[in-house]
Amino acid sequence: MIAPLLMAVALLPSGTYRYETSIGGHSVGSSTIRITRSGGTLDVGESGSLVGRTLISERKIREANFANLSYVADANGKHLVLTFARNDATLTGGEQRATIAAPAGAPFLGSDNMTAGFALMPATLAATGVKQLTLACLCGAFVAVPVTVTGQPTPPPQGVAPGEEGLSAEFEGQTATLWFHRQTYVLDRFELPAQDLSIVLRSYDSAVTPLPKPATPPPLPLPSPRYTSHDVSIRTDDGVSLAGTLTLPNSAATPLPGFVLVHGSGCNDRDETIGPNKIFAQLANRLSNDGYAVLRYDKRSCGKSGGKFPLRDRLIADARDAIAYLRSQPGIDPKRIYVLGHSEGGELAPSIAIADGHLRGIVLLAPPALPLEQILEQQLLRNVSNADRAATEKQVQAELDAIASGKKPSATNRWLQSSFGVDPAALIVRVPCPILILQGTKDIQVLPADTPRLVQAAQNAHRDVTVVMLQDDDHLFIKLPADEPSTGGEYFTPSYLDPALFAAIESWLGLQTSGRARLP
Numbered sequence: 001m002i003a004p005l006l007m008a009v010a011l012l013p014s015g016t017y018r019y020e021t022s023i024g025g026h027s028v029g030s031s032t033i034r035i036t037r038s039g040g041t042l043d044v045g046e047s048g049s050l051v052g053r054t055l056i057s058e059r060k061i062r063e064a065n066f067a068n069l070s071y072v073a074d075a076n077g078k079h080l081v082l083t084f085a086r087n088d089a090t091l092t093g094g095e096q097r098a099t100i101a102a103p104a105g106a107p108f109l110g111s112d113n114m115t116a117g118f119a120l121m122p123a124t125l126a127a128t129g130v131k132q133l134t135l136a137c138l139c140g141a142f143v144a145v146p147v148t149v150t151g152q153p154t155p156p157p158q159g160v161a162p163g164e165e166g167l168s169a170e171f172e173g174q175t176a177t178l179w180f181h182r183q184t185y186v187l188d189r190f191e192l193p194a195q196d197l198s199i200v201l202r203s204y205d206s207a208v209t210p211l212p213k214p215a216t217p218p219p220l221p222l223p224s225p226r227y228t229s230h231d232v233s234i235r236t237d238d239g240v241s242l243a244g245t246l247t248l249p250n251s252a253a254t255p256l257p258g259f260v261l262v263h264g265s266g267c268n269d270r271d272e273t274i275g276p277n278k279i280f281a282q283l284a285n286r287l288s289n290d291g292y293a294v295l296r297y298d299k300r301s302c303g304k305s306g307g308k309f310p311l312r313d314r315l316i317a318d319a320r321d322a323i324a325y326l327r328s329q330p331g332i333d334p335k336r337i338y339v340l341g342h343s344e345g346g347e348l349a350p351s352i353a354i355a356d357g358h359l360r361g362i363v364l365l366a367p368p369a370l371p372l373e374q375i376l377e378q379q380l381l382r383n384v385s386n387a388d389r390a391a392t393e394k395q396v397q398a399e400l401d402a403i404a405s406g407k408k409p410s411a412t413n414r415w416l417q418s419s420f421g422v423d424p425a426a427l428i429v430r431v432p433c434p435i436l437i438l439q440g441t442k443d444i445q446v447l448p449a450d451t452p453r454l455v456q457a458a459q460n461a462h463r464d465v466t467v468v469m470l471q472d473d474d475h476l477f478i479k480l481p482a483d484e485p486s487t488g489g490e491y492f493t494p495s496y497l498d499p500a501l502f503a504a505i506e507s508w509l510g511l512q513t514s515g516r517a518r519l520p
Helices: 115-119 123-130 279-289 312-328 344-356 371-380 386-404 411-419 423-426 448-461 499-514
Strands: 017-021 026-038 041-050 053-062 068-075 078-085 089-092 096-101 108-111 130-138 141-151 167-169 174-180 187-192 197-205 227-233 241-251 256-262 293-297 334-340 361-365 435-440 465-470
Touching: 017 115, 017 361, 026 115, 041 115, 068 108, 078 130, 089 130, 096 141, 115 123, 115 187, 115 197, 123 167, 123 174, 123 241, 141 197, 141 411, 174 386, 187 371, 227 312, 241 279, 241 312, 256 279, 256 312, 256 344, 279 293, 279 334, 293 312, 312 334, 312 344, 334 344, 344 361, 344 423, 371 386, 371 411, 386 411, 423 448, 435 448, 435 499, 448 465, 465 499
Parallel strands: 108 130, 256 293, 256 334, 334 361, 361 435, 435 465
Antiparallel strands: 017 026, 017 197, 026 041, 041 053, 053 068, 068 078, 078 089, 089 096, 130 141, 141 167, 167 174, 174 187, 187 197, 227 241, 241 293
């Protein structure tokens, strides 16, 4: 149990702290945190990059009780202001404004999911004595994340100094451990085993230095384009505008065949940017160089698109509006439109094809073969030890049940709830057009061992289905060395997609055109 600190203790000494974040041993970000004091106020500045996102923030905290006084941030080009009033937190950025509420008895005592939010947690818990709090989290969408202190963790991992204090905390079904200095409550290490994520203090300097500009690795350059790119606006049936890019081959005979790209889960932009890697930009580049028009768009509420974070039915409707837009463009063959979906987009594409009825084909990259709630359970238990498995399974199931029943309302949970109970195997049997399934053998988010369930369902229903397993590819179709497992950390190293992915798509497209199989 953490008792409130006596004010005589030097809580979080002023100075400059430098942290590194890694996933599966791969560095995915770094952060510099500057702490100063003035008139009973703790001033905390952070400059960091994490999994491709950059942020410079300034927050003021009342030292006596660690109440949030103010928070401003510049994140990926957006200026954000976070304010707290009673049980509400409000985020303002440009013309957008969103308010979330904390559950009763779990006040907002943390903000954002960058390093400073976690680094302040041990001292915050110690100063307040609370066992439950809420993060006002900038997790793509603006969401309230409840945190519950669950007790003392097991002995510290390697690298934590003897005599350090520790605590365990539950973040929506995921258990984290925090190790910190016994007197100052400075965070030394944060571990989230379910995601194989670690945040480690690398250095401390009592001098207060200016915050550096955050830096992220740039994406790799694309092959030279043989197409033109046009920014477009797609008007949806409910009046929202989706911002997108349409690429049109320069020297192809019209009418052109076309692709609409449908993103994976989360607040994805039109390039499906993950860290420094732009998955859809690479796909659009290759497909348009091959002679296909390609339409990709910022998901509703993300990037430059309007609207609120969508539920499953709305995602399908938005994709259908994108298809209608592409079909209406001059020089496009309305009878040769394909949909390519990645991850969640691979789950949505069969429903899109069923509703449309006239697609030429669908390409499913790493499509789920199980209902979403089963996949989430797999992901959350992936790194759990045998000793902790039974207890963690119970926690995870309780969390999923609460989401399914609507007892934990948030933008993210409402989206999850809208997708729970949807069986991809029951949908694929109704797809009226040819299907290409591509799956990496090292995917840890959608397990390749489950892919046969989806394929078998399609084959049993006599669907036109082709499957290609890509050896050593991860969930993003980055090819790994034969002896290197995927951890997710490799997503944040600039990489080209596996050339075998493009070859498989091109061969399948050739089959649709000529009727002759050319798959490897």
